[in-house]
Amino acid sequence: MERVVVAGAGLAGLQAVIALRGQGYSGELVLVGAEPHPPYNRPPLSKAVLLGDADDPTLPFDAAALKVDVRLDTTATDLREGELDTDAGTLAYDGLVIATGAEPVRLPGDGAIYLRTRDDAVALRSRLQAGERVIVVGAGWIGAEVATAAARHGCRVTVLEQAATPVTHALPAEVGRHFAPWYAAAGVELLCGQRVAAVRPDGVDLADGRRLSASLVVVGVGVRPATSWLEGSGLALDHGVAVGPDLLTSWPAVVAAGDVTARWSPRYATRIRGEHWDDALRAPAVAAATLLGRDETYDPVPYVWSEQFGRFVQYAGHPAASDRIVWRGDPDRDPSWSAFWLTGDDRLTALIAVGRPRDLVQGRRLADRGVRVDAELLTDPAVSVQATVAGLAG
Numbered sequence: 001m002e003r004v005v006v007a008g009a010g011l012a013g014l015q016a017v018i019a020l021r022g023q024g025y026s027g028e029l030v031l032v033g034a035e036p037h038p039p040y041n042r043p044p045l046s047k048a049v050l051l052g053d054a055d056d057p058t059l060p061f062d063a064a065a066l067k068v069d070v071r072l073d074t075t076a077t078d079l080r081e082g083e084l085d086t087d088a089g090t091l092a093y094d095g096l097v098i099a100t101g102a103e104p105v106r107l108p109g110d111g112a113i114y115l116r117t118r119d120d121a122v123a124l125r126s127r128l129q130a131g132e133r134v135i136v137v138g139a140g141w142i143g144a145e146v147a148t149a150a151a152r153h154g155c156r157v158t159v160l161e162q163a164a165t166p167v168t169h170a171l172p173a174e175v176g177r178h179f180a181p182w183y184a185a186a187g188v189e190l191l192c193g194q195r196v197a198a199v200r201p202d203g204v205d206l207a208d209g210r211r212l213s214a215s216l217v218v219v220g221v222g223v224r225p226a227t228s229w230l231e232g233s234g235l236a237l238d239h240g241v242a243v244g245p246d247l248l249t250s251w252p253a254v255v256a257a258g259d260v261t262a263r264w265s266p267r268y269a270t271r272i273r274g275e276h277w278d279d280a281l282r283a284p285a286v287a288a289a290t291l292l293g294r295d296e297t298y299d300p301v302p303y304v305w306s307e308q309f310g311r312f313v314q315y316a317g318h319p320a321a322s323d324r325i326v327w328r329g330d331p332d333r334d335p336s337w338s339a340f341w342l343t344g345d346d347r348l349t350a351l352i353a354v355g356r357p358r359d360l361v362q363g364r365r366l367a368d369r370g371v372r373v374d375a376e377l378l379t380d381p382a383v384s385v386q387a388t389v390a391g392l393a394g
């Protein structure tokens with residue numbers, strides 16, 4: 001291969017560049033990114049950057065050492081086999097990595113802030129002034145983090161959630177309901193069961209006809225893969241760029257990684273969407289290997305974390321609806337607790353850990369191995385998760 005082009009200069013795009021060079025690719029390498037900034041980390045945008053603790057999320061990377069031609073402010077607009085169109089001209093490629101990430105789901109109306117880029121974060125931070133009335137739409141991971149920062153800056157914050165409990169896109173109500181008291185404790189008003197029909201610069205219109213006013217509206221209702229530029233190209237899309245476990249798309253010599261993907265997972269026999277930092281960090285090494293003709297697959301136990309209302313929340317796995325939940329600690333009483341999803345024969349499929357990072361590390365490993373655990377032992381916070389492996393314990 002003489003020229004590999006990477007479309008999208010976020011974490012996945014940068015990791016693809018690093019992996020290609022690390023795995024011995026020595027041909028021409030071009031990194032194309034729509035934003036004016038070199039690659040940066042997004043998780044700090046809704047945490048340290050908004051809180052004012054740090055403001056430079058730039059990822060360390062040496063373009064000269066990596067011999068990569070970085071073209072910022074350049075947007076991929078169309079794709080044919082062997083050719084990528086951008087708003088700055090057409091690039092021929094022998095290999096292509098698609099890493100264009102995701103973009104926020106938008107609500108009808110204008111004037112709301114959506115938090116995806118570092119420019120969004122800087123703009124939002126400057127508007128989080130004490131006394132401001134802020135409405136956050138969505139009590140998911142991002143909404144909770146924005147509410148945390150806004151409350152910390154002395155804003156009067158209301159979070160509107162369509163579902164009956166927070167984080168319903170990821171967690172069942174019996175777990176999500178334990179997040180609700182965190183809002184009140186931080187001085188944030190959480191109103192569940194409120195569907196926003198439209199946003200305005202000075203508030204929101206609810207579906208039931210009421211109008212709520214605010215000086216600032218921030219929307220965090222999920223993301224969708226940034227694939228609009230690929231529609232009509234003929235490349236297979238399925239709520240994201242459809243890739244196999246080797247991260248190959250429907251075209252030869254075109255791979256994809258990170259938030260843009262809808263990856264077939266043999267482990268779960270379903271398509272899994274990226275959407276998490278860990279995916280964008282680790283998948284590109286497999287995408288690079290596939291492009292270079294090596295036989296590798298990527299099918300991990302998904303992992304996401306969030307920092308909200310002073311708590312470190314980590315979630316790993318992919319439970320089935322039929323799994324039962326086992327609690328470790330009392331979420332209504334204990335500052336830290338975990339919950340585990342178990343199959344009918346006590347195999348760990350997923351876990352959430354609040355302030356218990358060791359549970360997460362060990363539980364994720366057990367979920368990866370699909371081993372059986374002693375459900376009774378698992379409820380005891382004094383017993384390590386590792387020690388609950390059936391047969392080992394006792």
Ligand SMILES: Cc1cc2nc3c(=O)[nH]c(=O)nc-3n(C[C@H](O)[C@H](O)[C@H](O)COP(=O)(O)OP(=O)(O)OC[C@H]3O[C@@H](n4cnc5c(N)ncnc54)[C@H](O)[C@@H]3O)c2cc1C
Pocket residue numbers: 007008009010011012013032033034035041042043044045046074075076077099100101102115116117142226229257258259260274275276277278280303304305306307
């Ligand atoms: C505020 C915020 C906080 C987050 N916090 C967490 C967290 O705590 N934990 C966690 O697990 N995950 C978190 N995430 C998710 C995580 O950041 C993403 O999963 C990760 O950034 C995905 O990386 P990516 O490179 O695939 O996509 P992106 O980071 O979206 O990067 C894609 C890049 O491609 C560019 N691009 C898009 N279209 C084109 C085009 N046509 N041509 C050229 N370039 C294009 C985009 O502008 C972007 O720069 C957070 C995300 C956000 C926004």
